[in-house]
Amino acid sequence: MSQFIRILFLVSLLFSSKLLADPFDTCPSKAYLFQGNPVAVYGVNLVTGSYSVLQSDTGLNANINGVGFDEEDRYIYGFDTTNYNVVRLGENFQATTLSVSGLPASTTFYIGDVYEHYYYIYRKGSGFYKIDLSPLDSNVSAALTAELITSTTSVSLTDFAFHPDNDHLYGVDNGSGWLYEFDINTGVSTYIGDTGETGTFGAMYFDVDGYLYLSRNQDGQVYRVDLSTQAIIDSGVVPAVKFADGPFSSQNDGARCANAPLIDTDEPATIDFGDAPDSYGTTLNSNGARHEMDEVTWLGSSVDGDYLAAQSPDSDDSITSDDEDGVGFVTALEPGLDSVIAITASTSGYLSAWFDWNDDGDFADEGEQVITDRALVAGINSVIITVPFGATVGDTWSRFRFSQQTGLAYYGGSTSGEVEDHIATVVAANTTQRHFPSASGYVTLAYEDNWPETADYDMNDLVLRYRITEVLKDGLVAKVTISGQLVAVGASYHSGFAVRLSGINDELIDSTKTQLYHNTVLQGSDPQESDMSEASFILINDAIDVSSYECSYFRTQNDCRENVGLEFELNFSFTAPIATASMPAMPYDPFLFATPGYYHGPSFAQAPGRSYEVHLADQAPTESFDTNFFTLAQDTSDPSSDRYFKTINNMPWALLIYDEWQWPRERVDLTTAYPDFADYTTSGGISNTDWYDNSNAVDNKYY
Template sequence: MSRLLTAALLTTVSPFAIAAPFETCPSKAYLFQSSPVQVYSVNLVTGSTTLFTNDVGLSNQGINAVGFDNGTGDGVGFEEKYIYGFEKTRKKVVRLDKDFQADVIKVSGLPNNYSFYVGDVYDRYYYLYGPGRGFYRVDLTPLDSDPNAKLTAETISTSAPLGITDFAFHPGNDELYAVNNSNGKLYEIDTNNGSTKYIGSVGVTGTFGAGYFDVNGYYYISRNQDGDIFRIDLSTQEKIDSGSVTAVKFADGPKSGLNDGARCEDAPVIDEDSTIDFGDAPDSYKTLLASNGPRHEVGTGYYLGLVAPDSEGDGLISPLDDNKAGSEDEDGVGFVTAIEAGNTAIISVQASTTGYLSAWLDWNQDGDFEDADEKIVSDSVLNAGTNTLSIAVPSDAAVGSTFSRFRFSEQAGLDYFGGATTGEVEDHPVTVMKSGTTLVHYPNERGYATLAFEDNWPKEGDYDMNDVVIRFRITETLDENNQATRILISGYLSAYGAGYHNGFAMRLPGLNRVDIDNAQTTMKHNGVVQESNGMESDATEAIFVITDDLKQKVPAECNYYRTAQYCQEEIAFEFEIDIYPHDGVSTYGLMDMPYDPFIFATPGPYVRDGLWYNPGRGLEIHLADQAPTEKFDAYWYGWWSDAGNPAENRYFKTSANLPWALLINDAWKWPQEHVDLIAAYPEFAGYAETSGVNNTNWYMDEKATLGTVFEPEE
């Protein structure tokens, strides 16, 4: 019988004809509370709830033993998604549609005059468990072809010894799990005979009236008396077999004397329409959802700064952070004074409304916020607008780079991890300094400058100036004599439209290799310390090769990484060089920031068009009028479009003064692939012709020709 004909027949014979099934497998959990029943959706990640209905179409004392049927069985017919439960007034099985309207289903074989409050649905069977009454299952597939079918309950066991108030099926191994209320023991229940297997202690007790799984195998239990939602990691069989199944506080949910829960176990806990803000510090600080990282429901009016937070599917660790992946909303916290060991630091915090702020700072730089003195703000009440806080910096705080975390919400008592129903979390890198030192930033403390290269030198090429686009900033630590004792260079690859392979490096003119403390200097890629700090050992100058092949750092899905409008890949490569000159080395001769960033041809067999050999490291492209390094191959001066003349200190320019590299002390939207720079920014021609005297604002967004520049869609 066709689906269409079956539907037509049901309109005349079935009480379920107007019952609309769930169309998808929702990420939300459903919580049934109170008498008469109230149905809520629960965001397990944050604990926020929304009342769906307090009227399910039946006069009832409540619905319990609920389970979500995701329609994945082998029955014929509709196999649509519904919620099944047990209604306490009639002591009957009911089915609820997507509007949570309930209809009674005829089922025989269950104990008379008994209200089940433990149940779940899996693989088209509705399972019911009555402590002291027995364990039963009901085949739901007859309803696919006849919504009026009378179902029969099969007795699995007449013994039901566990003191449980809900259970849930694991989507990965098909097993049934429950936590004993009185002793916190986790059990696996055999659905063939009702026997139980002890797994381990979850470490918490209480009346766990609602239990849910997500598609990754995490088990969530909600405690009636305080609403606390706990998560148990059963994501792999190895973890289950280990017996290490400690429940961790995951979010604050609603409390109730009557709780039961249903959820589609095949759904991720966060859907594509996420309304959650996460942190972005390294995951050692508990940032990702898998680590129970901090997260807040957005759109509630509680946030830090002037820009409300955008939504994320998870924490954004290196090479991404919140400002790279979405709107630049990490604007709520400002460090007014330097953070100096043994002194008091002043922090400015902008709040959208009155709420609670807690904050942490990793003073000993061990990669966590767990130490006793690292909570620097505890439930401080902020007013709407600017708030000034004083922080005592421990005298033994480790000098160098570390992380801080700020959480703002209408909720008090937040830890540095876990869910919150409102607010925002901001993670900020900070530098702890010795007393008497100062920090100098380029282009500023939070922003990035933009480097853009055309890699066809000595040819002009298509001049779209997007072959390599890098955003970077530099921070110098100066002692009381204005000597640079530390240089921190950080940045990321923002676009790569080149067909060629290019390396990227930074020279510190005025310093030599022997001036650098090689043992203390480090380099990180995507937050991971590399074996080499990148300093060239065969050069006299202090030259740091960040990578010798940027092309290997970009995803392979698209040839025009973030230069063609349809190539919208995420940021994939972030770097940091932490440079320490030797004690006593004079840095007065060091070139002013931003020093000398440049690209070079990746050494290897690949030869660039028009060149009869590959110069490799010897082919460098620098900013206009910046002399190349000692490793540059001077043979190529004056070829094709190059009008460089070392005698006149003229480098990397055409005869029309067009450079092969640009430096813009701000964010900049580069041209799309194969769009000439002057076509995208017409005022650049006048800027180049006058060597930068005229049209100094040529790069501003409003100066760009419509439809010619790359627009990220994050």
């Protein structure tokens, strides 16, 4: 019997400690997120979005929603949606079920908050209730009564929160993104304005300054709405601005002590802010760039925290240690030219960077993000940026953000890494540009990949839009950009696309500044061909591969009308600027080659690979070409007379057209789609010079 009494006493002690769980010691700055079924409780740093599990077992095998923090007794109250009960949780996040009458039976409430010792809960179509919590002050087992405020509840919410400076509740309608204010005495909802964001905002919080935070279930993104003054609320201008990234869940609710600041400055600084003037987004009030120090990810030799967000002329270097040492400008920033920047990273991660090129005090203008999610390795990384041709000469600001996260903006929170802001100087340079065919236009390059046979001669096996921009410094060519689009691949043979600069030695190319982008993504391999004495660059190694189309012939037949498959951009600079007279005439030498390892027609006993090329008419091939291929099948090339890649009737296997030309459909002969082309070639280009115009095409024969 004594053993039984002892066990009963221990069980009673455990049960009592659970019922009488201690309240929170203070009004905490952390936000609490309740997710899942059974529920887990997360602590969320709204400043950076970092989070951690605080309690995975609340003692209930249930979901808890509609939670709110009571600043008077410092408990969290919520609704057990599984068992239809009101519960209370203390600092250990163990749930105590309360005795409450007056609520509709078997009804879940997902929306709740606490204000002046009353728990308010809401459900569209079921009602808006308040529960006086003061009886619990003397007896945790006290019977509570839910008082109906109104049964007319029509706004679609998944949470709401009390403003710290007035007695109103605020919530966002999930479908419309509209912000509503609720009168707690009548339950009347008033439309305030459009936040511009939609989704299931399962958790909403306020901070002491009157900012409302919305945590979206679908992606965990945290948005901030400025409701800091009555004037702003009355204006109805209440955009939701991305603030940080947090955890996501299909079942999501949050509680927070609204009168607590977001940052507890009594604790050691663990967040790094930028140093630029606040017009760039630096302080917390302006949703400035900030990173939680993860003890792994930083720029330079170290990082230290800075809760004050010291701005120029001060910096966090002047507050603690000199930690703004991760970015080094190796070459000058000159309008229109490329610049090398050395980035020192503590570990692998992702870098994004911005420059205020027009010196207007922000990083918001088009083209001011110069690096996006560039993967870095531990140590020194060399990155190249292009200074816009119209960049303002003089001092300006730059921002570099290094993190384990991707998708960061120049503002907002990050769970890891460091932000460094640096003054950058754009120096005057005598630079000009010249374009082929124009600053915004393209020529069309079209290739038939059956050379040396004419075969179907539909001239759509590789079709590209093509443009060249040369940057001249002091009248000499210093940099070249070749850009364009892959617009059609009507081929079963695998082919690539390259450009040679005839007469330009390969050693004249500055390999440290050569970059190739596919759809704005920097390609890892060096595009310059290493075994060529003349400078030559591979822009596309396999057109079938990079176009990523699902149909058989990309954009050459009606059932394959997809978007452009690839946009490309090649940037390269010379070790020393070159006289314009020494440069090859634009368009240089763009050519098709056979992708190595693939069959390329019956004229070849084995895969010809890089030794197979197709150039514009009368353009000599590169040194990699196998001259034994000349005069096979219908080819009549004769190097002794500078005749290349033409049939006996002067029909070429490659075209350059000064227009955004529409190519023939799949297996439609070029002379069938554009009948005047035959006379144009036989006349040596004298007659029918407008053969390529759509007005001279046969209907339904071109794409």
